[in-house]
Amino acid sequence: MKDVNLGIVGLGNVGSGTLTILAENGDEIARKLGFRLNVTAVCSRSVKTKTLPAGLKPRLVTPDWREVVASPDVDVVAELIGGTGTAREVVEAALAAGKSVVTANKELVALEGVALWRQAEANGVTLAMEASVCGGIPIHSVLREGIAGDRIETLFGILNGTSNYILTEIEDHGSDFNAVLAEAQKLGYAEADPTADVDGFDARSKLALLTSLAFGVQLAPADIPTEGIRRISPTDFQYASQLDCTIKLLCSARRVDGGLFVSVRPALLSKRAIMAGVKGAYNAVWSRGTFGADTFYYGRGAGPNPTGVAVVSDLMRVARSLRPEPAHRVPPFAFTSLTESKPLEIGLQKRPWYLRFRITDQPGIIRDLSSILAEHSISIDAVLQLPDLDKHNLPFVITLENSPESAVRLAVEKMGRLPFMVEPPLALPMEKGV
Structure with missing residues (x-):
């Protein structure tokens, strides 16, 4: 069976993790697929200073993503840049060229995912985005297929590992927020500009995606009420403990008569709740369905390897869809169409x-x-x-x-x-x- 050729755009943490897995686990992947995934093109602005994993010998190494998209030697493009500028150009150009796309870009998919999905459909190709939420937790697949027969009533998530790490350190050691943030930056858990993480915007994009998958609605991330964790102090954890609670940055979506309540904000959470035990840089999602009741998903929320696993798994799924073409694909947002919606007034x-x-x-x-x-x-x-x-x-x-x-x-x-x-x-x- 003919191999499938990949073009990887972006060699940051996620891109590097993806290449490492494709190189070191290539034989196992081929055993599962019945054919090989070959990296034939890579792109990065600093590509000349990057060392590729042993065993990978792409025919095209370039700082220009357009060369990757245009290459006849590339069947599937993985966009691993992030952001909504160049990344959007890469995805749109690849779909227009009739090439399926795998992305880990939660911000782009939250803002433009439905339009990109429709473009993919129009061109007869696939948009895959499992890595955009919760890194190593296959939560898209769970909501899209695993529990698709249920009717989700409530969904809660700890969707930002940086914030969860900071809150855990404050709780466990009584440390000041700014001191823990500085340590998180030193360890690589937080960016030099931590705004997206600690002010809730990263989690907001992820919640917008999960809300689409769970409830079949299209929400603008900016419509989701959002608060960050900057004001949480050791004092708050002392009082929370007296109430038999902890504090988490909770992403929540609840179905009620008339619509959905949706929010991202720190909240007190009973220590008896399963999600209260989610510590450090881990993510978790809990859902309650009308028929299947409670399900819970837990794992690493970020990092080169956990997110790389999600990217490679998507690449495998897309590669399977290329040979032979399935009669009916599962839509990337679980529903065949999304209803434009706004959250209920919080x-x-x-x-x-x-x-x-x-x-x-x-x-x-x-x-x-x-x-x-x-x-x-x-x-x-x-x-x-x-x-x-x-x-x-x-x-x-x-x-x-x-x-x-x-x-x-x-x-x-x-x-x-x-x-x-x-x-x-x-x-x-x-x-x-x-």
Whole structure:
């Protein structure tokens, strides 16, 4: 059976991991496919300084991606650059040239995935994107095929390994956020500019993709309410522990009458929940279906090898589709069409809440806060205060009973204007059953 030839565009972490797997595991891959995957072209802006894995001898080595796409010696293009500029040009040009594409680019697929999918369909080729979410967890395949017979009601995810690593270190060692971030950058878990990770934007793109796969809707990432982890401190973990909770950057999507509640934000999570045990740079996805109930998926969320495995697995799937052509492909977004949608207004959602304050101590503080909560018909569940000698920067916590988020946000905004506040209150939803 004829081999399938690959063009790899981008030799960063993911591209390098992909090449290593193709080189070192090539015989095993050929045994599974019945033919070989040959890397015939590679492209990188710094290609002349790159050392390719032993055994790989591409005929074309170039800094110009156009040469890879145009090469008659390339059957499938792997776009492993990232971003939405050049990467989009690569994918669109490859699809227009009648070549299937594998990508690990969550930002591009979240923004333009449906348009690229339609372009692939029009040209009779495949767009494969398993590596775009959760690295080594085959979550696309799970939602697209593995549990496709179910009706997903709720989906939660820890989708950013950098944020999860930082929160784990703060919880386990009582470290300051900035100190842990600096260590994460030194270890290579966080970029020099960590904004996408710690402010939730990376996780937001991934959630937009998973929401399409799970619910058959097309959401703009910018429509998803998103908060990052910069304000989470060791104090918050101390109070969370008193409530038998931890804190995670949770990506959530819930089906309710009328639509979906979707969000990315730090939240308190019961330590009895399975996802509470997800530590360090790992990712996890939990889903609940109408018929199949709960399923849980866990693994490395990033890194050259776990993400490279996802890329190579996609390359194998696409290669199989080339010989012979299957009668019916599984759509890359699970549904044959996606309904354009927007999340429900997050303010309508009811949840218990954790409010953490830093105040200058004086009489009447609880009275004033309780009065504001009462104005908004919000009931207090508990008031917690750990011993602290600094009366000019005193932390304490109020937990709230099930309350509409809109009312909580209005109350918190008003509380933030009280003269004894050292900083605006921190408000986190409390999740009990993930």
